Amino acid sequence: MKGAGKGGPSRPSRALLPAGLAMAVLAACGTQGALSQEVVDRARASGAAPDLIYAVDLDGYQIMEQSAGGVNEEGFGVLYAPVKGTGQPVELRVDRGAFDDDVCASTPVSGGDGRAAVRCERDGDGWYRTDGVRQDYTVVRGDHYVRLAAAVGQVGRQALREAATGARPAVGDGTPAPPPTAVTRGDLPTTGDGAPYDPVGPGG
Template sequence: MAHTRSALQPLLLSALMALTACGTQSANGAALESKARSLGIEPAMVYVTDVPGYSVALQSVGVIGDHGFGVSYSGPNGGTIELRVDERAFSGPVGCTEATNATRTGQVTCEQEGNHWYRATGTSHSYVLEDADLVIRLSADPGTVDRDVLRQAAEHVHQASAEESARVLPSESRGGQGLPERGDLPANGDGAPQDPAGLFAGTSG
Protein backbone atom coordinates (compact mmCIF):
# COMPACT_ATOMS: atom_id res chain seq x y z
CA MET A 1 0.00 0.00 0.00
CA ALA A 2 2.85 2.40 0.87
CA HIS A 3 4.43 1.65 -2.52
CA THR A 4 1.17 2.47 -4.33
CA ARG A 5 0.77 5.71 -2.37
CA SER A 6 4.34 6.82 -3.16
CA ALA A 7 3.83 6.02 -6.84
CA LEU A 8 0.64 8.10 -6.98
CA GLN A 9 2.16 11.17 -5.35
CA PRO A 10 4.09 12.37 -8.45
CA LEU A 11 0.99 11.84 -10.59
CA LEU A 12 -1.18 13.82 -8.21
CA LEU A 13 1.42 16.59 -8.03
CA SER A 14 1.59 16.79 -11.85
CA ALA A 15 -2.19 16.94 -12.12
CA LEU A 16 -2.36 19.69 -9.49
CA MET A 17 0.32 21.71 -11.29
CA ALA A 18 -1.52 21.32 -14.60
CA LEU A 19 -4.79 22.49 -13.07
CA THR A 20 -3.04 25.46 -11.44
CA ALA A 21 -1.39 26.44 -14.72
CA CYS A 22 -4.68 26.15 -16.57
CA GLY A 23 -6.42 28.30 -13.98
CA THR A 24 -3.64 30.90 -14.16
CA GLN A 25 -3.80 31.03 -17.96
CA SER A 26 -7.58 31.42 -17.88
CA ALA A 27 -7.30 34.20 -15.32
CA ASN A 28 -4.60 35.97 -17.35
CA GLY A 29 -6.69 35.66 -20.51
CA ALA A 30 -9.74 37.10 -18.77
CA ALA A 31 -7.65 39.96 -17.38
CA LEU A 32 -6.28 40.80 -20.83
CA GLU A 33 -9.76 40.77 -22.36
CA SER A 34 -10.96 43.06 -19.60
CA LYS A 35 -8.01 45.40 -20.16
CA ALA A 36 -8.64 45.57 -23.92
CA ARG A 37 -12.33 46.34 -23.43
CA SER A 38 -11.52 48.99 -20.83
CA LEU A 39 -9.49 50.71 -23.55
CA GLY A 40 -12.43 50.48 -25.95
CA ILE A 41 -10.76 47.74 -28.03
CA GLU A 42 -12.39 44.46 -29.00
CA PRO A 43 -9.93 41.76 -27.81
CA ALA A 44 -10.25 39.73 -31.02
CA MET A 45 -9.02 42.75 -32.98
CA VAL A 46 -5.62 42.92 -31.29
CA TYR A 47 -3.11 41.93 -33.99
CA VAL A 48 0.66 42.20 -34.09
CA THR A 49 3.44 41.70 -36.59
CA ASP A 50 7.17 41.01 -36.51
CA VAL A 51 9.76 42.87 -38.56
CA PRO A 52 13.48 42.77 -37.66
CA GLY A 53 14.62 46.12 -36.30
CA TYR A 54 11.10 47.41 -35.67
CA SER A 55 9.50 47.69 -32.25
CA VAL A 56 6.11 48.69 -30.89
CA ALA A 57 5.68 52.37 -30.08
CA LEU A 58 3.66 51.86 -26.91
CA GLN A 59 2.22 55.38 -26.95
CA SER A 60 0.68 54.65 -30.36
CA VAL A 61 -1.65 51.88 -29.17
CA GLY A 62 -5.25 53.03 -29.45
CA VAL A 63 -8.78 52.54 -30.67
CA ILE A 64 -9.70 52.59 -34.36
CA GLY A 65 -13.32 53.53 -34.94
CA ASP A 66 -15.63 52.26 -32.22
CA HIS A 67 -13.63 49.22 -31.08
CA GLY A 68 -10.92 48.48 -33.64
CA PHE A 69 -7.20 48.34 -32.89
CA GLY A 70 -4.25 50.42 -33.99
CA VAL A 71 -0.53 50.34 -33.23
CA SER A 72 2.64 51.71 -34.83
CA TYR A 73 6.05 50.10 -35.17
CA SER A 74 9.16 52.28 -35.18
CA GLY A 75 12.17 51.32 -37.29
CA PRO A 76 15.90 51.91 -36.90
CA ASN A 77 16.00 54.68 -39.53
CA GLY A 78 13.00 56.62 -38.33
CA GLY A 79 10.49 54.75 -40.46
CA THR A 80 7.08 53.90 -39.02
CA ILE A 81 4.67 51.10 -39.95
CA GLU A 82 1.04 51.63 -38.90
CA LEU A 83 -1.07 48.53 -38.23
CA ARG A 84 -4.86 49.01 -38.17
CA VAL A 85 -7.57 46.41 -37.65
CA ASP A 86 -11.24 47.14 -38.26
CA GLU A 87 -14.45 45.42 -39.32
CA ARG A 88 -15.46 44.99 -42.94
CA ALA A 89 -17.81 47.66 -44.22
CA PHE A 90 -19.15 45.68 -47.17
CA SER A 91 -19.84 42.10 -48.24
CA GLY A 92 -17.61 41.92 -51.30
CA PRO A 93 -13.92 40.99 -51.27
CA VAL A 94 -11.30 43.57 -50.40
CA GLY A 95 -9.85 45.02 -53.58
CA CYS A 96 -9.31 48.19 -55.58
CA THR A 97 -12.93 49.08 -56.36
CA GLU A 98 -12.80 52.41 -54.52
CA ALA A 99 -9.49 53.31 -56.14
CA THR A 100 -10.55 52.54 -59.74
CA ASN A 101 -11.00 56.15 -60.87
CA ALA A 102 -7.76 57.29 -59.28
CA THR A 103 -5.92 54.31 -60.80
CA ARG A 104 -7.10 55.30 -64.29
CA THR A 105 -5.52 58.71 -63.90
CA GLY A 106 -2.27 57.23 -62.66
CA GLN A 107 -2.61 58.62 -59.15
CA VAL A 108 -2.85 55.26 -57.42
CA THR A 109 -1.14 51.90 -57.87
CA CYS A 110 -3.23 48.98 -56.70
CA GLU A 111 -2.44 45.32 -57.32
CA GLN A 112 -2.99 41.92 -55.76
CA GLU A 113 -0.22 39.81 -54.25
CA GLY A 114 -1.60 36.45 -53.17
CA ASN A 115 -4.00 37.14 -50.29
CA HIS A 116 -2.82 40.73 -49.98
CA TRP A 117 -3.61 43.92 -51.87
CA TYR A 118 -0.88 46.50 -52.34
CA ARG A 119 -1.85 50.15 -52.81
CA ALA A 120 0.50 53.10 -53.30
CA THR A 121 0.26 56.83 -53.89
CA GLY A 122 2.99 59.41 -54.04
CA THR A 123 2.92 59.90 -50.28
CA SER A 124 1.94 56.53 -48.78
CA HIS A 125 1.68 52.84 -49.47
CA SER A 126 -0.07 49.97 -47.74
CA TYR A 127 -0.84 46.26 -47.74
CA VAL A 128 -4.40 45.18 -46.97
CA LEU A 129 -5.65 41.70 -46.13
CA GLU A 130 -8.73 40.01 -44.76
CA ASP A 131 -9.03 37.69 -41.78
CA ALA A 132 -12.55 36.38 -41.18
CA ASP A 133 -14.73 39.51 -40.85
CA LEU A 134 -11.80 41.83 -40.23
CA VAL A 135 -9.75 43.99 -42.57
CA ILE A 136 -6.12 44.58 -41.65
CA ARG A 137 -4.02 47.37 -43.12
CA LEU A 138 -0.30 48.06 -42.76
CA SER A 139 0.72 51.49 -44.00
CA ALA A 140 3.92 53.51 -44.22
CA ASP A 141 5.67 56.38 -45.94
CA PRO A 142 7.47 54.93 -48.99
CA GLY A 143 10.30 57.35 -48.39
CA THR A 144 11.21 55.73 -45.05
CA VAL A 145 9.81 52.17 -45.33
CA ASP A 146 10.34 50.35 -48.61
CA ARG A 147 7.90 47.86 -50.15
CA ASP A 148 9.89 44.76 -49.17
CA VAL A 149 9.84 45.72 -45.50
CA LEU A 150 6.14 46.56 -45.63
CA ARG A 151 5.42 43.24 -47.36
CA GLN A 152 7.28 41.40 -44.61
CA ALA A 153 5.14 43.14 -42.01
CA ALA A 154 2.00 42.07 -43.89
CA GLU A 155 3.18 38.48 -44.20
CA HIS A 156 3.91 38.22 -40.47
CA VAL A 157 0.77 39.91 -39.13
CA HIS A 158 -1.35 37.67 -36.88
CA GLN A 159 -3.82 37.77 -34.02
CA ALA A 160 -1.93 38.45 -30.80
CA SER A 161 -1.38 35.66 -28.31
CA ALA A 162 -2.02 36.30 -24.62
CA GLU A 163 1.68 36.97 -24.10
CA GLU A 164 1.84 39.37 -27.06
CA SER A 165 -1.31 41.17 -25.93
CA ALA A 166 0.21 41.66 -22.48
CA ARG A 167 3.27 43.30 -24.06
CA VAL A 168 1.32 45.53 -26.44
CA LEU A 169 -1.72 46.71 -24.49
CA PRO A 170 -0.85 49.71 -22.30
CA SER A 171 -0.91 49.32 -18.55
CA GLU A 172 -1.40 51.89 -15.80
CA SER A 173 2.36 51.95 -15.25
CA ARG A 174 2.87 53.34 -18.76
CA GLY A 175 2.00 56.91 -17.90
CA GLY A 176 -1.15 56.54 -15.83
CA GLN A 177 -3.05 58.98 -18.01
CA GLY A 178 -6.15 56.84 -18.53
CA LEU A 179 -7.23 55.76 -21.99
CA PRO A 180 -4.70 56.00 -24.84
CA GLU A 181 -5.26 58.51 -27.60
CA ARG A 182 -7.32 57.21 -30.49
CA GLY A 183 -5.21 56.07 -33.40
CA ASP A 184 -7.52 57.47 -36.08
CA LEU A 185 -8.15 61.05 -34.99
CA PRO A 186 -6.49 63.98 -36.83
CA ALA A 187 -3.62 65.72 -35.08
CA ASN A 188 -5.29 69.13 -35.30
CA GLY A 189 -8.87 70.34 -35.10
CA ASP A 190 -12.08 68.46 -34.40
CA GLY A 191 -12.27 66.45 -37.61
CA ALA A 192 -13.84 63.03 -38.00
CA PRO A 193 -11.79 59.83 -37.59
CA GLN A 194 -9.34 59.40 -40.44
CA ASP A 195 -10.01 56.71 -43.04
CA PRO A 196 -7.95 57.44 -46.16
CA ALA A 197 -9.82 56.77 -49.41
CA GLY A 198 -8.85 53.50 -51.02
CA LEU A 199 -9.41 49.91 -50.27
CA PHE A 200 -11.85 49.79 -47.39
CA ALA A 201 -13.78 51.65 -44.77
CA GLY A 202 -14.43 50.07 -41.40
CA THR A 203 -17.89 49.84 -39.98
CA SER A 204 -16.81 50.92 -36.53
CA GLY A 205 -16.47 54.64 -36.96
Protein backbone atom coordinates in the same frame (compact mmCIF):
# COMPACT_ATOMS: atom_id res chain seq x y z
CA MET B 1 -11.54 52.69 -41.33
CA LYS B 2 -14.71 51.28 -39.96
CA GLY B 3 -17.12 50.43 -42.70
CA ALA B 4 -14.46 50.60 -45.42
CA GLY B 5 -16.60 48.39 -47.60
CA LYS B 6 -17.54 50.08 -50.86
CA GLY B 7 -15.63 53.25 -50.17
CA GLY B 8 -17.13 54.13 -46.80
CA PRO B 9 -15.36 57.12 -45.20
CA SER B 10 -12.86 56.53 -42.46
CA ARG B 11 -13.48 58.01 -39.04
CA PRO B 12 -10.67 59.53 -36.97
CA SER B 13 -8.57 57.21 -34.86
CA ARG B 14 -9.09 57.45 -31.12
CA ALA B 15 -5.65 56.24 -30.16
CA LEU B 16 -2.82 56.62 -32.67
CA LEU B 17 -0.40 59.47 -32.06
CA PRO B 18 0.52 62.10 -34.66
CA ALA B 19 3.91 61.40 -36.23
CA GLY B 20 5.61 64.33 -34.48
CA LEU B 21 4.38 63.34 -31.05
CA ALA B 22 5.10 59.70 -31.76
CA MET B 23 8.74 60.41 -32.47
CA ALA B 24 8.99 62.32 -29.19
CA VAL B 25 8.29 59.19 -27.16
CA LEU B 26 10.65 56.77 -28.89
CA ALA B 27 12.52 56.25 -25.64
CA ALA B 28 9.45 54.54 -24.21
CA CYS B 29 9.03 51.96 -26.94
CA GLY B 30 8.19 48.41 -25.98
CA THR B 31 9.40 45.08 -27.29
CA GLN B 32 10.10 44.58 -30.96
CA GLY B 33 7.15 42.37 -31.86
CA ALA B 34 4.96 41.10 -29.03
CA LEU B 35 2.35 43.15 -27.21
CA SER B 36 2.61 43.24 -23.44
CA GLN B 37 -0.41 42.31 -21.34
CA GLU B 38 -0.61 45.92 -20.17
CA VAL B 39 -0.93 47.12 -23.78
CA VAL B 40 -3.56 44.49 -24.56
CA ASP B 41 -5.57 45.44 -21.46
CA ARG B 42 -5.39 49.14 -22.33
CA ALA B 43 -6.47 48.51 -25.90
CA ARG B 44 -9.45 46.46 -24.75
CA ALA B 45 -10.39 49.13 -22.21
CA SER B 46 -10.37 51.75 -24.98
CA GLY B 47 -12.84 49.74 -27.06
CA ALA B 48 -10.74 47.40 -29.23
CA ALA B 49 -12.34 43.99 -29.77
CA PRO B 50 -10.07 41.16 -28.57
CA ASP B 51 -10.05 39.45 -31.97
CA LEU B 52 -8.88 42.66 -33.66
CA ILE B 53 -5.79 43.16 -31.49
CA TYR B 54 -2.84 42.10 -33.64
CA ALA B 55 0.95 42.36 -33.64
CA VAL B 56 3.51 42.20 -36.44
CA ASP B 57 7.23 41.54 -36.72
CA LEU B 58 9.05 44.13 -38.82
CA ASP B 59 12.83 44.05 -38.84
CA GLY B 60 14.31 47.26 -37.45
CA TYR B 61 11.09 48.45 -35.81
CA GLN B 62 9.63 48.16 -32.32
CA ILE B 63 6.21 48.84 -30.81
CA MET B 64 5.41 52.27 -29.44
CA GLU B 65 3.29 51.03 -26.57
CA GLN B 66 1.73 54.43 -25.78
CA SER B 67 0.22 54.56 -29.27
CA ALA B 68 -1.77 51.32 -28.95
CA GLY B 69 -5.52 51.58 -28.54
CA GLY B 70 -8.99 51.49 -30.02
CA VAL B 71 -9.77 52.75 -33.51
CA ASN B 72 -13.29 53.57 -34.72
CA GLU B 73 -15.95 51.43 -33.00
CA GLU B 74 -13.94 48.31 -32.16
CA GLY B 75 -10.79 48.34 -34.28
CA PHE B 76 -7.19 48.41 -33.10
CA GLY B 77 -4.18 50.52 -34.02
CA VAL B 78 -0.55 50.80 -32.99
CA LEU B 79 2.64 52.42 -34.29
CA TYR B 80 6.03 50.79 -34.78
CA ALA B 81 9.05 53.09 -34.55
CA PRO B 82 12.48 52.57 -36.12
CA VAL B 83 14.97 51.18 -33.63
CA LYS B 84 17.73 53.26 -35.20
CA GLY B 85 17.56 56.41 -37.27
CA THR B 86 14.85 59.05 -37.57
CA GLY B 87 12.35 57.51 -39.97
CA GLN B 88 8.60 57.82 -39.61
CA PRO B 89 6.62 55.25 -37.61
CA VAL B 90 4.94 52.36 -39.41
CA GLU B 91 1.21 52.11 -38.70
CA LEU B 92 -0.71 48.89 -38.04
CA ARG B 93 -4.51 49.10 -38.29
CA VAL B 94 -7.03 46.29 -37.86
CA ASP B 95 -10.74 46.86 -38.32
CA ARG B 96 -13.98 45.08 -39.00
CA GLY B 97 -15.29 45.34 -42.55
CA ALA B 98 -14.97 44.24 -46.16
CA PHE B 99 -12.06 44.88 -48.49
CA ASP B 100 -11.92 44.05 -52.19
CA ASP B 101 -10.61 45.38 -55.51
CA ASP B 102 -13.18 48.21 -55.63
CA VAL B 103 -12.42 49.36 -52.09
CA CYS B 104 -8.70 49.08 -52.79
CA ALA B 105 -8.86 51.59 -55.63
CA SER B 106 -11.36 54.00 -54.03
CA THR B 107 -9.88 54.32 -50.52
CA PRO B 108 -7.01 56.77 -49.84
CA VAL B 109 -3.71 55.26 -48.79
CA SER B 110 -3.28 55.22 -45.02
CA GLY B 111 -1.67 58.44 -43.83
CA GLY B 112 -1.97 60.13 -47.23
CA ASP B 113 -3.75 63.42 -47.86
CA GLY B 114 -6.56 61.71 -49.79
CA ARG B 115 -6.07 63.77 -52.95
CA ALA B 116 -3.32 61.85 -54.72
CA ALA B 117 -4.20 59.09 -57.19
CA VAL B 118 -3.98 55.62 -55.68
CA ARG B 119 -2.23 52.80 -57.52
CA CYS B 120 -3.74 49.52 -56.34
CA GLU B 121 -2.38 46.05 -57.08
CA ARG B 122 -3.54 42.60 -56.03
CA ASP B 123 -0.41 40.99 -54.60
CA GLY B 124 -0.50 37.42 -53.37
CA ASP B 125 -2.83 37.15 -50.39
CA GLY B 126 -3.54 40.87 -50.20
CA TRP B 127 -3.40 44.27 -51.86
CA TYR B 128 -0.52 46.71 -52.23
CA ARG B 129 -1.35 50.39 -52.62
CA THR B 130 0.65 53.60 -52.99
CA ASP B 131 0.05 57.26 -53.80
CA GLY B 132 3.73 57.89 -54.46
CA VAL B 133 4.42 59.16 -50.95
CA ARG B 134 2.72 56.61 -48.70
CA GLN B 135 2.22 52.87 -49.18
CA ASP B 136 0.21 50.19 -47.44
CA TYR B 137 -0.48 46.49 -47.65
CA THR B 138 -3.86 45.02 -46.68
CA VAL B 139 -4.79 41.41 -46.00
CA VAL B 140 -8.27 40.09 -45.16
CA ARG B 141 -8.79 37.82 -42.16
CA GLY B 142 -12.39 36.60 -42.03
CA ASP B 143 -14.69 39.51 -41.20
CA HIS B 144 -11.86 42.00 -40.67
CA TYR B 145 -8.73 43.24 -42.38
CA VAL B 146 -5.16 44.00 -41.33
CA ARG B 147 -3.32 46.96 -42.85
CA LEU B 148 0.30 48.01 -42.48
CA ALA B 149 1.31 51.44 -43.79
CA ALA B 150 4.64 53.23 -44.18
CA ALA B 151 6.35 55.98 -46.11
CA VAL B 152 7.54 55.01 -49.59
CA GLY B 153 11.25 54.22 -49.54
CA GLN B 154 11.39 53.69 -45.80
CA VAL B 155 10.19 50.08 -45.79
CA GLY B 156 10.63 47.84 -48.80
CA ARG B 157 7.48 46.53 -50.45
CA GLN B 158 8.41 42.91 -49.79
CA ALA B 159 9.15 43.60 -46.12
CA LEU B 160 5.81 45.40 -45.78
CA ARG B 161 4.01 42.48 -47.42
CA GLU B 162 5.70 39.84 -45.25
CA ALA B 163 4.97 41.73 -42.04
CA ALA B 164 1.31 42.29 -42.94
CA THR B 165 0.64 38.72 -44.07
CA GLY B 166 2.45 37.43 -40.96
CA ALA B 167 0.34 39.54 -38.58
CA ARG B 168 -0.92 37.47 -35.66
CA PRO B 169 -3.65 37.89 -33.03
CA ALA B 170 -2.23 39.09 -29.73
CA VAL B 171 -5.07 37.73 -27.56
CA GLY B 172 -4.86 33.96 -27.87
CA ASP B 173 -7.35 32.87 -30.50
CA GLY B 174 -8.97 36.29 -30.49
CA THR B 175 -11.61 35.54 -27.84
CA PRO B 176 -11.70 36.83 -24.26
CA ALA B 177 -10.42 34.51 -21.57
CA PRO B 178 -13.21 32.99 -19.44
CA PRO B 179 -13.49 34.25 -15.84
CA PRO B 180 -11.81 32.09 -13.21
CA THR B 181 -14.03 29.42 -11.69
CA ALA B 182 -14.46 29.01 -7.94
CA VAL B 183 -12.59 26.16 -6.30
CA THR B 184 -14.87 23.80 -4.37
CA ARG B 185 -13.61 23.01 -0.86
CA GLY B 186 -14.96 20.11 1.16
CA ASP B 187 -14.04 21.55 4.56
CA LEU B 188 -16.39 24.56 4.44
CA PRO B 189 -19.65 24.27 6.43
CA THR B 190 -22.96 25.12 4.79
CA THR B 191 -23.93 27.42 7.71
CA GLY B 192 -22.14 29.93 9.90
CA ASP B 193 -19.36 32.32 8.90
CA GLY B 194 -17.70 29.95 6.47
CA ALA B 195 -14.65 29.16 8.59
CA PRO B 196 -13.07 25.77 7.85
CA TYR B 197 -14.43 22.99 10.02
CA ASP B 198 -11.60 21.20 11.77
CA PRO B 199 -12.97 19.03 14.61
CA VAL B 200 -10.73 18.42 17.59
CA GLY B 201 -10.10 14.79 18.44
CA PRO B 202 -9.84 13.20 21.90
CA GLY B 203 -7.24 14.83 24.12
CA GLY B 204 -7.43 18.21 22.40
